Amino acid sequence: MSTTAIIILTVVLLLAVVAIVIGIQLGRRRRLQKTFGPEYDRVVADTGSRAEGEKELIERTKRHAQLELKPLSAESRTRYAAAWEEVQIRFVDNPGEAVSTADELVTRLIAERGYPTGDYDERLADLSVEHAATLEHYRAAHDISRRSRDGEAATEDLRQALVHYRALFADLLGEDPVGRTTPAPRPSAETAATTENTTEPGVARTRPDANSR
Template sequence: MSTTATIVLIVVVLLVLAAVVVGVQAARRRRLRQTFGPEYDRVVADTGSRSEAEKELLERTKRHAKLEIEPLSAESRTRYAAAWEEVQIRFVDSPKEAVATADELVTRLITERGYPTGDYDERLADLSVEHAATLEHYRSAHEISIRSRDGRAETEDLRQALVHYRALFADLLGEDPVAHTTPAPRPAAEAAPRTGTTPETDATSR
């Protein structure tokens, strides 16, 4: 084989290998986008690098695969749904306490499903693999909950926190916790014309 033919063959092989690599990367990127949804773009923005973001998301996937995630029994689902109904009823008279209880209830549910709950950031990372669609709700609820503990949250903020908590709660539960219950009314003093909704009815409309 002549030198020219050898060079052409090497170039062709390199082009084929490059095409394979590009194809593999594209498939991986597509798979990560499907798995993590908006969380993919968030991690890219946080890291400032698409390759670093994808490395982080792959690490999350590997870590999640080692967890023993368990489905809830019908009895547990019923118990959690009843507990959530109590939270919403409590919101009428004690919004701040209701949000604090919602945070505890969500954490308890996360634990029972098999997710570690020690570190908040790691908790988010673990949840993102199967619950990316509702992860931003959890972030928003957690942020409002912290402001509530510091006395910096209004009643409308607390109502929004409960809506956000419910989104992840329902995702983890596998069903809407109040789909078959009667919505609890908001106190007349707290009703605002611009919203006109309770935490549960507002969540249904989203």
């Protein structure tokens, strides 16, 4: 075989290898983007590098594969749905306490599904593999809950927190708890606030009593 032929063959083989490598990378990228959705872009932005971001997401996938996750029994789903109904009712008279209880309820549900709950950031990473679609809801709710403990959250913020918590709660539960429970009742005449329907079903919003105007 002539030297020219050898060079041409080598170049062709190198191009083929490069094409295979690029194809593998693109395939992996598409799988990660499909699995993590918006979380893919967030992690890439946080790490400052697509390669580092994808490395982080691959590590999350490996850790997730080692978890012993388990589905909820019908009894557990009923129990959690009832507990969520209590949170909604409590929100009418004590929004801050209701949001705090919602945070605890979501954490218990996460643990019962088999996820570690020790470190918040690791919890997010573990949840992102199967629950990336509702992860931003969890982040928003957790942030409002923290501000509530510091006395920096308004009632509307707390209402939004409950909506955000419900999104992850329903995702983990496998059904919308609001769809199978009664809405929060109107408070008694002695209370200073009444409830009204919101754009998010099942969450009550407080407003001044019409007789006090």
